[in-house]
Amino acid sequence: MRKFIQALSLLLFTTLFLFATYKLPDWLPADIYLRLDPLLGINAVFAAREIIPRALWSLILIGATLVIGRFFCAYVCPTGVSIDFLDLLFFRKKKRPGLKAEAHFRKVKYFLLVLFVSAAVTGLSLAFLMDPLALLTRFYTFFIYPMATTLINLVLDALRPIFKALGWVTLSHLHYFQAVYYMSAITLLVFGGIIALNRLVPRFWCRTLCPLGALLSLISPLGIFKRRVNEDCNECMKCQKTCPMGAIPENPKGTLLPECIQCRTCANVCPQNAITFPASFSLGGEYSKIDLSRRGFIYSLAGGLGAGFLAIQTPFTLRQGKHQLIRPPGAIPETEFLRTCIRCGECMKSCLTNILQPCLWESGLSGLWTPKMEPRLAPCDQNCNVCGKVCPTQAIRSVSLEEKTYAKVGTAVLRKEMCLVWAENKLCLICDEICPYNAIVFRPVEGFRRPVVIASKCNGCGFCEQRCPVRGESAIVVVPNGEIRLKEGSYVKEAKKLQLEFKPDPGDDKFLLDDSGFKIGEKTKGGGSLHPEEKPQPNKPKGFL
Amino acid sequence: MKGRKQGMTRRKFLQGAASGIALGLVSHPQFVFAKEEVDLAVISGEPAAATKKALEAMGGISRFVKKGQRVVLKPNMSFSRTPEFATTTHPQVVATVAQACIEAGAQQVLVLDHTLHRAELCLERAGIREACKNIPGVHILALQERKFFREIKIPQGKVLERVEVIKEILDDSVLINIPVAKSHSATGVSMGIKGLMGLIWDREVFHSQLNINQALADLATVIKPQLTILDATRALTSGGPGGPGEVKKPNLVMAGIDPVAVDSYGVSIVPWYGQTFKGRQVEHLLIAHQRGLGKIDIDQLKVFKEKV
Numbered sequence: 001m002r003k004f005i006q007a008l009s010l011l012l013f014t015t016l017f018l019f020a021t022y023k024l025p026d027w028l029p030a031d032i033y034l035r036l037d038p039l040l041g042i043n044a045v046f047a048a049r050e051i052i053p054r055a056l057w058s059l060i061l062i063g064a065t066l067v068i069g070r071f072f073c074a075y076v077c078p079t080g081v082s083i084d085f086l087d088l089l090f091f092r093k094k095k096r097p098g099l100k101a102e103a104h105f106r107k108v109k110y111f112l113l114v115l116f117v118s119a120a121v122t123g124l125s126l127a128f129l130m131d132p133l134a135l136l137t138r139f140y141t142f143f144i145y146p147m148a149t150t151l152i153n154l155v156l157d158a159l160r161p162i163f164k165a166l167g168w169v170t171l172s173h174l175h176y177f178q179a180v181y182y183m184s185a186i187t188l189l190v191f192g193g194i195i196a197l198n199r200l201v202p203r204f205w206c207r208t209l210c211p212l213g214a215l216l217s218l219i220s221p222l223g224i225f226k227r228r229v230n231e232d233c234n235e236c237m238k239c240q241k242t243c244p245m246g247a248i249p250e251n252p253k254g255t256l257l258p259e260c261i262q263c264r265t266c267a268n269v270c271p272q273n274a275i276t277f278p279a280s281f282s283l284g285g286e287y288s289k290i291d292l293s294r295r296g297f298i299y300s301l302a303g304g305l306g307a308g309f310l311a312i313q314t315p316f317t318l319r320q321g322k323h324q325l326i327r328p329p330g331a332i333p334e335t336e337f338l339r340t341c342i343r344c345g346e347c348m349k350s351c352l353t354n355i356l357q358p359c360l361w362e363s364g365l366s367g368l369w370t371p372k373m374e375p376r377l378a379p380c381d382q383n384c385n386v387c388g389k390v391c392p393t394q395a396i397r398s399v400s401l402e403e404k405t406y407a408k409v410g411t412a413v414l415r416k417e418m419c420l421v422w423a424e425n426k427l428c429l430i431c432d433e434i435c436p437y438n439a440i441v442f443r444p445v446e447g448f449r450r451p452v453v454i455a456s457k458c459n460g461c462g463f464c465e466q467r468c469p470v471r472g473e474s475a476i477v478v479v480p481n482g483e484i485r486l487k488e489g490s491y492v493k494e495a496k497k498l499q500l501e502f503k504p505d506p507g508d509d510k511f512l513l514d515d516s517g518f519k520i521g522e523k524t525k526g527g528g529s530l531h532p533e534e535k536p537q538p539n540k541p542k543g544f545l
Numbered sequence: 546m547k548g549r550k551q552g553m554t555r556r557k558f559l560q561g562a563a564s565g566i567a568l569g570l571v572s573h574p575q576f577v578f579a580k581e582e583v584d585l586a587v588i589s590g591e592p593a594a595a596t597k598k599a600l601e602a603m604g605g606i607s608r609f610v611k612k613g614q615r616v617v618l619k620p621n622m623s624f625s626r627t628p629e630f631a632t633t634t635h636p637q638v639v640a641t642v643a644q645a646c647i648e649a650g651a652q653q654v655l656v657l658d659h660t661l662h663r664a665e666l667c668l669e670r671a672g673i674r675e676a677c678k679n680i681p682g683v684h685i686l687a688l689q690e691r692k693f694f695r696e697i698k699i700p701q702g703k704v705l706e707r708v709e710v711i712k713e714i715l716d717d718s719v720l721i722n723i724p725v726a727k728s729h730s731a732t733g734v735s736m737g738i739k740g741l742m743g744l745i746w747d748r749e750v751f752h753s754q755l756n757i758n759q760a761l762a763d764l765a766t767v768i769k770p771q772l773t774i775l776d777a778t779r780a781l782t783s784g785g786p787g788g789p790g791e792v793k794k795p796n797l798v799m800a801g802i803d804p805v806a807v808d809s810y811g812v813s814i815v816p817w818y819g820q821t822f823k824g825r826q827v828e829h830l831l832i833a834h835q836r837g838l839g840k841i842d843i844d845q846l847k848v849f850k851e852k853v
Binding site for chain 2: 157167353541
């Protein structure tokens with residue numbers, strides 16, 4: 001029964017994850033697991049110092065835990081499911097050394113919780129490092145998803161001749177877009193480490209490290225259902241040995257209530273059938289206490305505050321105004337963005353074009369794993385606004401397509417010394433051809449038609465940077481200059497105020513012709529010889545003689 | 546020889562004239578093989594009706610598509626823009642041709658393009674997939690992976706010696722090019738011949754390394770559609786190929802076998818960038834013409850015009 005619910009939960013998590021892409025229906029909250037996570041909620045609300053509507057969903061989980069207890073870890077948590085499943089796969093038959101001084105280890109998760117919450121109070125979002133849901137979403141995004149795509153495409157490639165022979169046209173041309181991400185390896189190492197720790201004891205992560213588990217265990221002793229052992233118990237200690245959470249003390253009749261996740265493994269193994277989980281309203285007496293030493297508490301508090309200080313005030317982090325990061329359209333102002341973003345990676349997964357990539361150190365300690373745009377890899381498509389839709393803390397605002405178009409992320413800048421037209425007089429015009437907003441126009445300069453960026457028409461989508469045929473770095477790059485970052489209110493209004501216009505408008509193409517006053521002479525009528533190395537003709541539209 | 550009249554009598558003259566006229570009438574292609582012999586059909590009207598008429602005027606689709614054949618339709622669906630931007634072929638034009646092919650007994654119709662924008666978006670927004678979804682045997686494919694292309698040689702290539710093209714056009718299938726009429730910032734206009742670039746893998750090299758106009762002519766020596774249907778129901782007369790730009794509504798559908806002739810006529814129907822041009826003034830068309838790929842002077846073409 002428990003395994004079934006667990007499998008269902010992981011399936012739901014995975015399905016929602018798959019749905020988090022273009023074109024996500026408006027009614028589907030693909031980020032629901034992340035919204036339900038109270039640790040992420042508290043972290044974002046404390047760090048951002050305001051109520052985040054989507055974070056209020058986590059009150060559901062808090063309420064349910066208050067009523068039922070710490071069931072989340074045993075039945076719902078997809079990270080827990082993954083740990084259980086992989087444990088079964090790798091370590092079932094292994095003899096585990098066990099954990100000496102487990103009581104001490106167990107405290108670590110509380111220290112981490114204090115550390116993360118106190119860091120959040122200073123304005124540093126840090127819980128993402130170890131929050132199980134952010135961590136698993138990241139692992140799915142940076143590893144499982146690209147890996148699964150590769151495998152599926154390999155299978156499709158292998159079966160292609162068969163599909164072809166059968167005349168299945170669509171299948172024989174099926175290919176899934178292969179997303180690539182920086183930091184896939186790091187993410188795999190972190191997750192692999194969590195699984196490897198199970199070699200010591202089952203659910204090592206959940207027992208000793210998980211800060212979300214720590215948060216839930218603070219309130220779980222209030223829950224109604226509690227483990228009870230009746231007189232039939234012959235103290236065989238079987239339950240104590242099999243408890244995956246180590247929640248049964250030397251006296252098997254007792255229960256460490258904060259640790260108990262109500263998985264009922266003990267009830268299932270008890271030869272006397274002496275264990276039940278009836279509803280009861282008593283608090284669990286001495287075993288419900290969480291023994292967090294004062295010293296440990298103070299150390300972790302200091303650690304959190306210290307980390308916050310380091311990340312925000314010192315040379316360990318870059319000055320926010322100096323970074324060259326292009327944030328996704330709709331990202332709130334940088335300071336608030338760093339505080340609110342929980343680095344789950346959902347935006348990067350959902351991104352249609354794969355332009356969104358995780359930061360490593362580009363904006364310092366406080367910006368780890370935050371999304372940035374890499375226009376050289378891919379452009380931001382003007383018909384897609386899914387990154388904001390799936391952001392569980394709305395660090396990227398969910399806005400309409402029109403609003404998103406006006407959420408300018410930066411401005412393209414031409415590097416003339418690299419541009420084929422400016423530097424080599426070549427007939428290149430790819431940036432102009434691909435620009436969705438006619439922000440690049442050709443103007444006669446020194447007898448040649450040269451591309452020029454009209455900044456007020458460029459919203460930084462990056463099509464030009466991606467398509468520029470110059471090898472290596474692009475000759476036209478998007479820089480953050482001119483980005484519009486709003487915490488609230490309309491991007492359209494703001495852009496109009498700044499006299500920006502990202503709309504179909506052929507005006508400037510005409511300008512060139514009207515101004516140049518060229519005439520098409522009769523002389524070309526007879527044909528005449530053409531030279532491949534023909535000089536560019538500044539006064540005519542390209543391609544015409 | 547007195548008394549005998551020299552030269553032509555009235556009777557003889559009339560006889561001769563009558564037989565001459567009769568011979569002329571009989572031998573004039575417009576009367577005998579009217580539909581088979583036109584170089585170009587130019588039909589004005591709604592997209593679907595005009596397309597149907599254009600096919601008919603060219604001798605019917607069964608002239609090109611035989612029972613059991615595979616057909617490749619190459620519309621322009623390269624941009625994730627809706628039809629009113631005129632950057633992509635009108636869905637009704639494509640659907641009408643696809644339907645006609647199936648009715649003519651085609652075993653399979655593949656509608657394909659190597660899209661510039663992301664495939665899903667192009668398919669969704671260009672409307673061609675939606676328009677064709679109820680026609681059995683028609684498959685819409687937007688191919689963006691190199692594995693679906695194969696390299697071929699260009700024996701007559703001047704700047705391009707080999708090129709990777711979509712595999713589907715290499716077997717014996719019938720290729721029908723269905724471009725949209727639009728301006729192009731590198732080649733002046735983008736119609737049938739420029740549209741062939743949607744069948745190749747590496748387009749960047751056309752822009753960055755080669756003379757694009759020569760390369761297009763090279764490409765046209767190896768990719769030869771059996772029929773070109775130019776959708777000028779709307780024409781993007783500036784801001785092309787990606788738009789946004791000025792959209793005019795000539796309400797025309799043109800069809801022809803000669804790819805240069807179709808494009809050349811297409812150049813003449815509207816002013817581009819506010820200027821009137823002739824086919825000869827479009828460099829890649831002129832080069833293609835000079836290399837013997839088709840006629841460029843539209844006054845020498847037999848054009849069938851009609852309004853539906």
